[in-house]
Amino acid sequence: MEARTVCSPRIRPPCAASRRFKIVPPTSNALVSGVSLVSTLNLRTFSPAICRAMEKSDQVPEGRADWSQEEEIPESFQLMKSITNFALTNFLPIALLSGVALGLADPTLGCIANKHSLTQFATSGIFFISGLKLQDREIGAATQAWPLGLYGLASILLIGPFLSKLILPCQLAPQEFVTGLAIFTCMPTTLSSGVALTQLAGGNSTLALVLTVMSNLLGTAAVPFWVSKFFADGFGVSIPTEKLFWSLMYTLLAPLVLGKVARYSFRGLATYADQNKRVLTMISTILLSLTPWMQVSKSRELLLMVKPLVFLKAIGLGIVVHLFFLGFNAVALKIFSAASGSRMSSLVNKKNARALMIVCSQKALLIVVAVVEQLNGALGEPGLLVLPCVAAHITQIIIDSLVVNFWLQKDRAYKKIKTA
Numbered sequence: 001m002e003a004r005t006v007c008s009p010r011i012r013p014p015c016a017a018s019r020r021f022k023i024v025p026p027t028s029n030a031l032v033s034g035v036s037l038v039s040t041l042n043l044r045t046f047s048p049a050i051c052r053a054m055e056k057s058d059q060v061p062e063g064r065a066d067w068s069q070e071e072e073i074p075e076s077f078q079l080m081k082s083i084t085n086f087a088l089t090n091f092l093p094i095a096l097l098s099g100v101a102l103g104l105a106d107p108t109l110g111c112i113a114n115k116h117s118l119t120q121f122a123t124s125g126i127f128f129i130s131g132l133k134l135q136d137r138e139i140g141a142a143t144q145a146w147p148l149g150l151y152g153l154a155s156i157l158l159i160g161p162f163l164s165k166l167i168l169p170c171q172l173a174p175q176e177f178v179t180g181l182a183i184f185t186c187m188p189t190t191l192s193s194g195v196a197l198t199q200l201a202g203g204n205s206t207l208a209l210v211l212t213v214m215s216n217l218l219g220t221a222a223v224p225f226w227v228s229k230f231f232a233d234g235f236g237v238s239i240p241t242e243k244l245f246w247s248l249m250y251t252l253l254a255p256l257v258l259g260k261v262a263r264y265s266f267r268g269l270a271t272y273a274d275q276n277k278r279v280l281t282m283i284s285t286i287l288l289s290l291t292p293w294m295q296v297s298k299s300r301e302l303l304l305m306v307k308p309l310v311f312l313k314a315i316g317l318g319i320v321v322h323l324f325f326l327g328f329n330a331v332a333l334k335i336f337s338a339a340s341g342s343r344m345s346s347l348v349n350k351k352n353a354r355a356l357m358i359v360c361s362q363k364a365l366l367i368v369v370a371v372v373e374q375l376n377g378a379l380g381e382p383g384l385l386v387l388p389c390v391a392a393h394i395t396q397i398i399i400d401s402l403v404v405n406f407w408l409q410k411d412r413a414y415k416k417i418k419t420a
Contacts, residue, residue, distance in 0.1 A: 127192070151356070184363050
């Protein structure tokens with residue numbers, strides 16, 4: 001079917017010296033062949049009347065919605081969106097504080113969960129997710145940063161215990177609070193929170209994993225030495241080394257390897273882990289919040305027996321100790337970066353520095369509980385020795401979560417400036 005040019009009597013086609021178009025009234029053939037018709041139309045000159053009609057057609061009559069403009073968003077929706085964004089941005093501290101509040105309000109479920117060793121399952125889950133997210137390039141980056149790994153082990157197992165000599169002269173009633181915090185400084189790094197917080201901060205999680213596993217394995221030998229030397233000279237302190245060793249293997253190393261094997265075996269799972277890092281990180285955060293929930297639930301009765309002012313002083317002392325660790329490691333890394341050569345200075349990058357600051361500043365609650373149980377009351381009431389350690393363990397996680405949140409907001413602001 002042949003397409004013909006259609007136009008009204010007021011539309012004049014462009015003049016050409018070699019071609020002359022004939023005005024043809026619209027027919028059914030032209031309507032049927034609309035595609036060909038549109039494709040063959042040339043630029044036409046419209047009369048002023050048609051232009052005015054087109055302008056009027058663009059105007060929206062009163063009382064009708066202007067769909068070309070965005071509808072006004074209700075204030076309630078904007079409020080919900082702001083609350084959701086705040087909750088997602090501060091998910092870690094909110095989850096931890098919620099766990100503490102829930103343990104204080106109703107300790108029943110927390111005690112049941114602690115009785116059935118839910119802490120070990122939560123820790124295993126965190127390390128399984130770490131293995132699932134672990135990429136080969138991260139392993140290479142951790143291998144290259146071995147000098148920082150040696151510094152981290154020295155900071156955790158050698159430098160940290162000497163701080164206990166500065167804590168012991170402090171006076172609190174009961175004195176077990178001071179002794180418990182001093183013992184706490186001799187411990188290796190935490191089993192789960194250090195790695196989880198490093199992942200949230202965008203740090204070198206592989207370096208954090210290596211420091212966590214190695215410091216806890218070496219801590220089975222280092223902790224008895226420091227406790228015996230600093231707290232009771234000549235007093236034999238024994239730790240169930242073999243039992244603790246296998247517990248660390250089952251809780252830390254086995255889930256980590258299993259997660260890495262699953263990543264290698266199932267490519268779809270690896271792709272899902274890479275594309276849903278935020279979801280996996282939130283799951284790790286929820287698992288991490290179970291620890292303070294169970295510890296507060298278990299210690300609630302003993303906590304209510306202690307004078308609030310005395311316990312607040314113990315909490316304040318624990319906060320000061322943790323802030324000292326953070327500041328010391330930050331300054332040490334600055335000195336290490338400035339004093340070493342260009343190659344070593346490049347190792348102290350943002351990812352490695354964040355991993356070291358978090359992991360080297362935290363102390364493990366699990367091992368301090370095992371140590372206090374083996375003391376058999378030689379250094380005081382076991383419950384009073386452990387209670388300030390529980391508080392220090394929770395406060396160090398909350399403080400570090402706030403530090404991580406500050407780092408993340410700083411990164412977002414930098415990205416906005418960079419893309420602007």
